[in-house]
Structures are given as structure tokens and as C-alpha cells.
Amino acid sequence: MALASGVRFAERALLRPWALLRGTTLGRTEPAAGGGGDGARRFGSQRVLVEPDAASGVAVMKLRNPPINALSLELLTELVISLEKLENDKTFRGVILTSDCPRVFCAGLDLTEICGRNPAHCAEYWKAMQELWLRTYLSSLVLVAAINGACPAGGCIIALSCDCRVLADNPKYRIGLNETLLGIIAPFWLKDTYVNTIGHRASEQALQLGSLFPPAEALQVGLVDQVVPEDQVQSTALSEMARWLAVPEPGSSQVGPIFFRSRAPADQEHDAKGHRRPPAEAARRRHPELCQLRLQRLHPEVAAGVLGEAPTEERLRAVLPARVLAKPILVGTVALEDSSPVFAHLKLLRALCFAHLPRRP
């Protein structure tokens, strides 16, 4: 009986997906029907505005770090805290990520957090960036990116870690991993996600060329799932969310991680008997290094001594404590062109990645 009514509910939801999301709008918050208004209360922080709707179990999270939503340390931290709060509240099953700044979804890393800053600050910053990735990539919530502006580099990283991407049809809103053009090579965990999303050859080309795709091309290559007129981005994101959440329990609470990682190799997704692994475990198998990051801290020796001097693997090995070196750590995640004076200080990133990311088994 319960099963039958659940199926009927799902059918209704598929026919009218937005019905699941009554009370939720973007840009304003309507009282949740029958919810006593509790779901309509906004919360958040200075740079992240959260519009929760308890009735639908969906929250809209808006990045609000004008003018371009650069990922400052504060924004990264506030995003992680907001996501954690929603994840810990079992009322919520989905989050729509969008921008509160006109024309820009997110400009990526805040380069002022890296250029000319001391190693300790860079270490803290890079760790925060990785934490955000972990929080989104391994999230048990369904994440939909409502991309209502330009979405380069770190902005694209956030979008890629979502289950679904809806992009506004504006030729100025380009999306992609353009790090190469800044002299940065994307970390391998990012490369893997690109490959999972748009395929091997397309990723190879896009990463090497630092391509930023206009909407039509982004859709064609599979980087986004929908391109819609700008004024329909939010409503489309809500419809997409409803579609994902319409999957009946218990699957629906895990549908994001399962779908997101379903393109991982079968041996990561299934055990020896062919049974599907829980999504979190599959993710950990696919990206063990991401999970280890939680346990690792940048060692003071690294922060203090090596970073500013164009570190090499050998020099890092000479400095790092033996227990860290028990696992080889060279991943070559970020390489930088010394010839670029603007980004000269970004060479710090290289050491940070070395220090944080163990080699893949």
C-alpha cells in the first residue's frame, strides 16, 4: 500500500515536477504550504544566502560575493558551512546553487588570495578549496547548478560537482576549465571529473587549450544538461530538481551520488558479486585521495620553508616528515609558468598540491 502510494506520488511528480517544490522560488521565498512558514526562513552568511523550503526539502543557495563571486577564503568557508548545515538537517534533500551577482556565476579562485600572500595563507586557502570540493562532490544532497552567469575555472569546478547543470543562454556566459591559460594544470581529481562529464578526448582538448565553452557548445559537448533563456534558468533548475527528487525513497536520497558517479568504472561501483556499492564508498574508491585529504594537514615545515622557492619533489621529500613520505606524494597537479609575472606567486600552489595529495594507487 505504502509502495503503491509512493509510486503514484512519483508519477504525479514526473507529470508535474514543480508540484514537489511548492513554496520554493529563486530570488524570493514564499511561505511553505502547510509548513507553518518555517521553511521560508532565510539563513546564511554574508556571502552565502540560503533560501530553504522545508516543504519541498529544497534549498536555494546563492553565492553573493560581488562583483564576480571570486572564491575568497571567506566565501569558500561559508559555502562549506552552509552545505554542511543543510546536509545535517534531514529535512533537506536538494540544493540549487546559483549566483546573486549579475552576469557572473563564479569567477573561480580569488587570485588575490594567492598572489603575493604568504605560504601559510596559501595553504589555508588551498585546503579550503579542496574542502569545498569534498563537500560538494561527496554530498548526499542532490545538487543542481543554476548557472546564471560566466562560469570559468573554479566556478566550473563547483558546477561540475553538481548532479545537473542548467546554463543561461547568453554567449557571454562561458563555462570551462581555463586554468591552462593561467599557467595552471588542473589537479587530477578535477581532470577525472571533466572526463566523467564530457569524455576523454573532449577533456584532453579542453584542458590543454583552456577552452571556455559558450552555451551551445557547452550543451553539445555535454558540459551542461540544459541551456535555457536567462529568465528560465531558475525555474528550469527547480524542474530538474523535482525530476531528480521524484525517484522514490530510498533511492532518491542517494540519487545524486549514484547518478553522478555512475560513469565511474564498474569495478569502483560494484563489489565482486556485482552488487552496487553505496555511493559514498564508490566515491571513496574512485577518489581515495580526496578522502585522505580530510586527514592530512599541511606540515609546518612545508608552509614555513619550501614553498616560496619553486619547490621540487626532491626538496619537498627532503623536508617532509617520514610518516608523510610513507606514501609517495608527487601528483604533479599544478604546474606553473614562471614566465608569467602576474601569476608568479601561484607557484606556491604547486607545493601545496604536492603536500596535500597522495599519489593515486
Ligand SMILES: CC/C=C\CC(=O)SCCNC(=O)CCNC(=O)[C@H](O)C(C)(C)COP(=O)(O)OP(=O)(O)OC[C@H]1O[C@@H](n2cnc3c(N)ncnc32)[C@H](O)[C@@H]1OP(=O)(O)O
Ligand atoms: C587548481 C586550480 C583551480 C581553479 C583555478 C582558478 O579558478 S584560477 C581563476 C580563474 N578565473 C578566471 O580566469 C576568471 C577571470 N575573470 C574573468 O574572466 C572575468 O572577470 C569575469 C568573471 C568573466 C567577469 O567579467 P566582468 O567583465 O564582469 O568583470 P571584470 O573582468 O571587469 O572583473 C571585475 C573585477 O574582478 C577582478 N577579477 C576578475 N577575476 C578575478 C579572480 N579570479 N580573482 C580575483 N579578482 C578577479 C578583475 O580584475 C576586476 O577587478 P578591478 O579591480 O575592478 O579591475
